[in-house]
Amino acid sequence: MKKIYRHTENGFEKLTSIVTTILGNSITFIVAFCMVIFWWMNNLYYYKPTVHVMIGDIIFGLTFLCLFIIQKSFNRFTASLHLKINELVSSNKNASNTVMNAEIKTELEIIELSKEYSDLAEQLHQEIQEQLPKNDV
Numbered sequence: 230m231k232k233i234y235r236h237t238e239n240g241f242e243k244l245t246s247i248v249t250t251i252l253g254n255s256i257t258f259i260v261a262f263c264m265v266i267f268w269w270m271n272n273l274y275y276y277k278p279t280v281h282v283m284i285g286d287i288i289f290g291l292t293f294l295c296l297f298i299i300q301k302s303f304n305r306f307t308a309s310l311h312l313k314i315n316e317l318v319s320s321n322k323n324a325s326n327t328v329m330n331a332e333i334k335t336e337l338e339i340i341e342l343s344k345e346y347s348d349l350a351e352q353l354h355q356e357i358q359e360q361l362p363k364n365d366v
Contacts, residue, residue: 235337238335238336238337239335242335242336249300249304250304252296252297252300253297253300253301253303253304253305254301255301257297258294258297258298258301261293261294261297262294265290265293265294268286268290269286269287269290272286307332311330311331311332314328314331315329315330327342328342
């Protein structure tokens with residue numbers, strides 16, 4: 230059962246990666262923009278919509294186009310953030326290189342890394358608490 234779940238999860242991660250790349254592409258935005266213009270013109274000339282329907286169609290079309298703009302912006306921001314973090318990790322001698330290129334790791338690998346760093350943070354917190362002088366009140 231775990232094997233099926235893991236296989237399904239890996240397939241879903243690949244699908245989301247591909248969809249994210251496609252939605253953030255400039256060509257996809259141009260195609261979507263042309264589709265929205267065609268849709269508006271088709272509704273305007275063939276169906277004679279009321280003012281309320283036209284306003285709803287405009288809002289719907291703009292919202293649809295904003296999806297592509299936001300995804301493009303998010304992709305660019307994420308890529309630059311990954312580059313900056315990779316640079317910081319690679320420049321520090323004591324840093325663990327296991328977090329390098331974390332964006333290509335599976336969700337399960339990221340959860341495992343997160344647990345390791347949570348344990349490390351807890352150990353450091355305990356060490357700091359032990360080193361602090363104890364105040365008797």
